[in-house]
Amino acid sequence: MNNDNILITGSTSGIGLATARVLAAQGFNLMLNGLESEAEGSALADGLKREFGVVASYYQADLANTDQLYKLIEKAETDLGPIGVLINNAGIQYTATLAEFPPEKWDAIIAINLSAAFHTMQRLMPAMKEAGWGRVINIASVHGIVASPQKAAYCAAKHGLIGLSKVAALEYAEHGVTVNCICPGWTDTPILNHQFNEYAKAHGVSFEEAKSGLIQTKAPYPELINPEAIGKMIQFLISDSADAITGTSLPIDGGWTAQ
Ligand code: NAD
Numbered sequence: 001m002n003n004d005n006i007l008i009t010g011s012t013s014g015i016g017l018a019t020a021r022v023l024a025a026q027g028f029n030l031m032l033n034g035l036e037s038e039a040e041g042s043a044l045a046d047g048l049k050r051e052f053g054v055v056a057s058y059y060q061a062d063l064a065n066t067d068q069l070y071k072l073i074e075k076a077e078t079d080l081g082p083i084g085v086l087i088n089n090a091g092i093q094y095t096a097t098l099a100e101f102p103p104e105k106w107d108a109i110i111a112i113n114l115s116a117a118f119h120t121m122q123r124l125m126p127a128m129k130e131a132g133w134g135r136v137i138n139i140a141s142v143h144g145i146v147a148s149p150q151k152a153a154y155c156a157a158k159h160g161l162i163g164l165s166k167v168a169a170l171e172y173a174e175h176g177v178t179v180n181c182i183c184p185g186w187t188d189t190p191i192l193n194h195q196f197n198e199y200a201k202a203h204g205v206s207f208e209e210a211k212s213g214l215i216q217t218k219a220p221y222p223e224l225i226n227p228e229a230i231g232k233m234i235q236f237l238i239s240d241s242a243d244a245i246t247g248t249s250l251p252i253d254g255g256w257t258a259q
Helices: 014-025 038-052 066-080 103-131 152-175 190-203 207-215 227-238
Strands: 005-008 029-034 056-060 085-088 134-139 177-184 249-252
Touching: 005 014, 005 066, 014 029, 014 038, 014 227, 029 038, 029 066, 038 056, 056 066, 066 103, 085 103, 103 134, 103 152, 103 177, 134 152, 134 227, 152 177, 177 227, 190 207, 227 249
Parallel strands: 005 029, 005 085, 029 056, 085 134, 134 177, 177 249
Antiparallel strands: none
């Protein structure tokens, strides 16, 4: 490993924030990003600096907007230096049948969950190749491997992200740059709240009952996955032990995709 600078998109909440904390504890420098205000995001970055003594910075950028995405990359390189590890994590969800899926929701999910990763990879990977080392970790989903009803855009984006990652892995393997996807199942973050609320309404149960009910519709493991577990897998993928792991899609899904 020869570069300690990491850009994590969507790192103000959930998996991204948990991963930032895991990696800051290992001494990595971090560029955080999200939709939250500069004041809120900078408070998170300052907290990491104080707690772990690392360099940490924040830039509010809507990754559906390519100009803002490019500015995020500029800010990351200015504040941290060359970026050795790119974690494409920002993502949104929307559920509706295909017949009723709002086209603007389709466009937003494809832009944020898929196209943003193309743009960050296109901008940052040539410098990793030049340096002879780099890591790209894309947070896909079980829905990059299997489908569920009402998730047309999300499944299309996550399947696409796995395809994009495989191509990049092949193109960069000989240059010391690996590209992998992690495919979480039900993970304990705010992105699931809407689905739990809908399940609770439909089944006349409490929010807590909806959690376990919905989890068990898909996964044999009956608990929500701790987002920190995703961060720990990322920590391993960044390490030198993972030099030969590239082009993979690693499920952390409580057995969901074993069925
Ligand atoms: P979350 O809602 O807690 O966090 C999402 C993050 O993305 C936030 O920091 C938010 O600010 C950011 N974000 C959203 N839209 C953005 C935009 N337009 N531009 C920039 N940032 C934006 O959700 P999470 O569960 O932590 O999700 C992280 C990733 O994990 C997503 O890609 C999601 O699809 C994936 N994932 C989550 C689960 C799960 O069960 N939680 C399962 C599989 C995959």
